[in-house]
Amino acid sequence: MALYAEHLLTFAAVARSGSLTAAARERHLSQPSVSTQLKLLAEAVGEPLFTRHRQGVRLTPAGEALLPHAQALGRALEGARQFASDLQDLQRGxxxxxxxxxxxxxxxxxxxxxxxxxxxxxxxxxxxxxxxxxxxxxxxxxxxxxxxxxxxxxxxxxxxxxxxxxDVLRLILPPGHPLDRPHLEAGDLQNLKVIWREPGSGTREVAEGVLRQAGLTVQPVLELAGTEAIKEAVMSGLGAAFVSELSVRRERAAGQLASPALALPGLERxxxxxxxxxxxxxxxxxxxxxxxxxxxxx
Structure with missing residues (x-):
C-alpha cells in the first residue's frame, strides 16, 4: 500500500503533541480524519504505530522508527515554503x-x-x-x-x-575625413569604405537595410566584433562605420570622432x-x- 505525505505529517503532529485532538487542531482536520489517516498509515507500514493510554497515545517501536522520516518530511516541506517565500520577496534567486x-x-x-x-x-x-x-x-x-x-x-x-x-545610428568618421563636414546627403555615402560589425549584429542589420533601401553601395573594409574595436579602427583611419549614438557620446564631445548630420531616414531603432x-x-x-x-x- 502506498505511503502518503499528508498521513506522515499527521503522524508527526500526533507524535509531537501526544494527542489526536491536539494534532487535529494543528492540522486543521477533524479528529475522525486524523484517526483514519493514522489507520491507513499503519496499514501501509504493516505495524501499529501508536498505543493508547489515558493521557493520549504513545509510539510503538515501529512508530519510533518511522518518526524521523516523518519529521524530515515536515522539515523539507517547511524549507520549500520558506524557499518559495524568499523567491517571491526576491530574498534569493x-x-x-x-x-x-x-x-x-x-x-x-x-x-x-x-x-x-x-x-x-x-x-x-x-x-x-x-x-x-x-x-x-x-x-x-x-x-x-x-x-x-x-x-x-x-x-x-x-x-x-x-x-x-x-536609439539612433550615427555615421562616424575619423576627423579630417573627406566627408567630415556638418551635413551629408545620402548620395555622399556611395562607395564609402565601411567597417562592419560581425554578422548577427543588430546595428549592422539596421544600417545595411537602410543603405539597401536607399540604393546605396558601400565598400566593406573589414568586420570587427564589438563597438569598441569599431571605434578604434575608425579613429585609426581604416574607414567609416555605423554605431549607436549611445556608444560615441564621449568621443564626439572630445573631437576624437566626426559624426555629420546625415539625410538618410531609417537609422532609428x-x-x-x-x-x-x-x-x-x-x-x-x-x-x-x-x-x-x-x-x-x-
Missing part, C-alpha cells in the same frame, strides 16, 4: 540577462546597479552577445531576459517584447527587452527598472 553589446555597455549598468542595491541576495549572471545570440539564448532557456537593439520581427512565439527606449510570456519575478523587477529609465530618457 538568480537573474540571467543576455544583452547585445551596446545595451550591455551603455544602458544596462545603471538599472542593474539599482536592482542589486534592492535585492543583494539575488545572483546576477550577465552575458553579452549580438542580437541574434541574445534571442537564441532566451529561446533556449539560458536567459530570463534578453536586451536587443536589432530588428527581430515578428518576435518568436512564446516571447514577450517590451520597448525600453529608442527600438531598444527592446524580451522575456518569456510568463517571466520570472527577477526579470519583471529588472524590466520595471528599465522602463523607469525609459521615462527618464536613455
Amino acid at each position: 538568480r537573474l540571467r540577462v543576455v544583452a547585445s553589446t551596446t545595451l550591455a555597455a551603455h544602458v544596462l549598468p545603471r538599472p542593474l546597479a539599482a536592482f542589486h542595491t534592492r535585492y543583494p541576495a539575488v545572483t546576477l549572471d550577465i552575458q553579452t552577445g549580438n542580437t541574434r545570440e541574445a534571442v537564441r539564448d532566451l529561446l533556449e532557456g539560458q536567459a530570463d531576459l534578453a536586451l536587443i537593439e536589432g530588428p527581430v520581427q515578428p518576435f518568436p512565439e512564446g516571447v514577450q517584447a517590451t520597448v525600453i527606449g529608442r 527600438d531598444l527592446t527587452a524580451l522575456t518569456p510570456e510568463v517571466p520570472s519575478r527577477t526579470a519583471r523587477a529588472l524590466l520595471a527598472d528599465l522602463l523607469a529609465l525609459r521615462e527618464e530618457g536613455l
